[in-house]
Amino acid sequence: MSKSPTERDSPNMAEVGAEPGSSAQSRVKQSVVGIAAIVVTAIAAFFSIQSASGGEDIRSNMTLIAPAAAGGGWDTFQREQQQSMRVNKIVNNIQVVNIPGAGGTIALGKLSTMTAPNTLMVGGTGHIAAQIQFDTPAKIQDVTPIARVVEEFDIITVPANSPYNTLEELIEGWRADPAGVSWTGGGSFDQLVMTEIALAAGIDPQETTFIPSDGGGEAIQALLNGTAKASTGGFADMYPQVEAGRLKVLGIAAEERLPGTEIPTLVEQGYDVTLTNWRAMFAPPGLSDEQIAELREIVAESIETPEWKSAVERNYWMSAPLEGEELDQFVEDEIDRIDQLFKEMG
Known part of the structure; x- marks a missing residue:
């Protein structure tokens, strides 16, 4: 049975010992709702003060929401955005606010209640995974997609001394022993990628073994100490270990090769696996066409x-720039795709 997932930017089910659909997960879901109420109440005052002091003019005052704690991928994205906007005077006063918890859906819930146009939250695959996994009240469909900006890719790695070159x-070894060839990764996104590989290879995902790790560092240790035989993990986490000679990379889950590398894609090796960890900017619901256009212009700049x-x-x-109706359709398709992968995981 495929083991329970975690998420780089979402709740770690391994820590609470629950699998999707279990009574334990129901308790986790109730806790998530309770925590969300506390956190949203605490940050409401901040946004009230921020709005009153800075006004709602988009170019004068903007808040970037990172829906996770400092130091993660979403936080890094927003702080890089803050730097580019500040240095180039795209926005006069810009700040990053961290609203962690529940795979980003606490921040999502807050954004869905806002009306001022001068707030942008980064979101993406992690939000969709969390809202499906935990059936959270807040949904990414509740807010306004502004622009997709970047994608991050998973690479498939094995230990340097692995018999698989x-x-x-x-894949041949995995087909012969789906449970015995164990995988690891730093979050549920990584397990979703592994699931997509299994399906492409004709392997039942529910017969596989996925050992959840709390981030890329633990996943690397699981490979090096022999706990896991293979990994799906973020490029930034895993590739330095390839360069150091500790791991071997066998492929990248992308439509095209990453510039500057010679890593073959899974597609060119016969496996149609292209799920990416994409990041987009989202705004509150109910904005006017003019406000949406201004926000898109700010992101584009x-x-x-x-x-x-x-x-x-x-x-x-x-x-990976995308906006407008194409972005709306992309988000809908991703929700359907990830929902189906969770069902396949069992």
């Missing part, structure tokens, strides 16, 4: 700055 060798382009390269991101 190619993806096909790993920020991603053209030298500071932002340097951040993309430094964080191993891939620019």
Whole structure:
């Protein structure tokens, strides 16, 4: 049975010992709602003060919400955005506010109750995974998508001394022993990628073993100490270990090769696996067309700055701009895709 997932930017089910659909998860879900009420009450005063002191003019005053604690991927994204907007005077007064918890859905719930246009939250795959996994009251459909900005890719790695030297060798071994060839990763997104690989290879995901780790560091240790045989993990976490000679990389889950690397994609190796950890900007609901257009212009200006382009390269991101009706459809498709993968996981 595929083991319970975690998420780089969502609640760690391994810590509470619950699997999706279990009574324990119901208790976790109730706790999430309670925590959300406390956190939202605590931050309401901040946003009231911020709005009163700075007004609602978008170019004068803006808050960027990172729906996770400091130091994670969402936080890094928003602080890089803050830097590019501040240095290039795109927005006069800009601040980052961290609202962690429940896979980003506490922040999502807060954003869904706001009306002022001068707040942007980063969101993406992690939000969708959390709202499906825990059936949270807040949904990404409740807010306004402004623009998708970047994607982050998972790579498939094995220990340097692994008998598997190619993806096909790993798949053959996995087919022969789905439970015995154990996988790890730093979050439920990584397990979703593993699930998509299993389906593409004709392996029942519910017969596989996924050992959840709390972030990329634990996943690397699980590989190095032999607890896991293979990993799906974020490029930025895993690739330095490949360069150091501790791990071997067998493929990248992307439609095209990442510039500057020679890592073959899973697609070119015969496995149609392209699920990415994408990040987009979202605004409160109910904004006017003019306000949405202004927010899109601000994001467009920020991603053209030298500071932002340097951040993309430094964080191993891939620019993936998308907006308007195409972005709306993309989000809907991702919800359907991730929902189906969770069902396959059992």
